[in-house]
Amino acid sequence: KPKDIQFKIIYTEKTKVGKTSLIMSLVSEEFPDEVPLRAEEITIPADVTPERVPTHIVDYSEAEQSDEQLYQEISKANVICIVYSVNNKKSIEKVSMVSLCAHNERLFCRVPLILVGNKSDLVEHSSMETILPIMNQYQDIETCVECSAKNLKNISELFYYAQKAVLHPTGPLYCPEEKE
Ligand code: GTP
Ligand code: MG
Secondary structure (H helix, E strand, O other): OOOOEEEEEEOOOOOOOOHHHHHHHHHHOOOOOOOOOOOOOEEEOHHHOOOOOOEEEEOOOOOOOOHHHHHHHHHHOOEEEEEEEOOOHHHHHHHHHHHHHHHHHOOOOOOOEEEEEEOHHHOOOOOHHHHHHHHHHOOOEEEEEEOEOOOOEOHHHHHHHHHHHHHOOOOOOOOHHHHO
């Protein structure tokens, strides 16, 4: 069992898919009206996490971070959330490119990926039809979830899935000796 979990939220497009809002909603249990470009790294203490492991949540901002910094963060991560916006077809299409890029940058270990479709409050239809072919294409994608930072739907579930992907992966993803 890892001592703690590096939980990265990344997305390499400029579109405002709601990465920072998701983190703030999880932490404060309410939707923030205004968010910075990038949230400070947050550590959730073990006793309030479902799996009892301290978990660091790391935001990513294309405006504030270089590609080099992104790759460094990816190499330290135990689980990566790739966030898209369910009301933006373009951001969904980009998901496959982003996961491919993350895949190539992981040098020694394969890290579980979670596809996160945010802003589910804005649409009536699920994006799963678009997402399923991508999921089938990349076996590193552990799971996908549609959520809303705005009405807090599936926010704590997302966090639980991320912990679970690290601690109880369905495939041979986690290599403890490389991630120490
Ligand atoms: P960058 O850091 O600029 O890449 O953006 P981001 O991905 O961190 O998105 P951010 O959290 O800044 O949110 C972008 C916009 O989307 C803001 O106006 C948020 O209020 C809005 N937003 C975020 N999540 C939701 C959601 O679940 N539903 C709705 N309706 N709006 C949301
Ligand atoms: Mg942001």
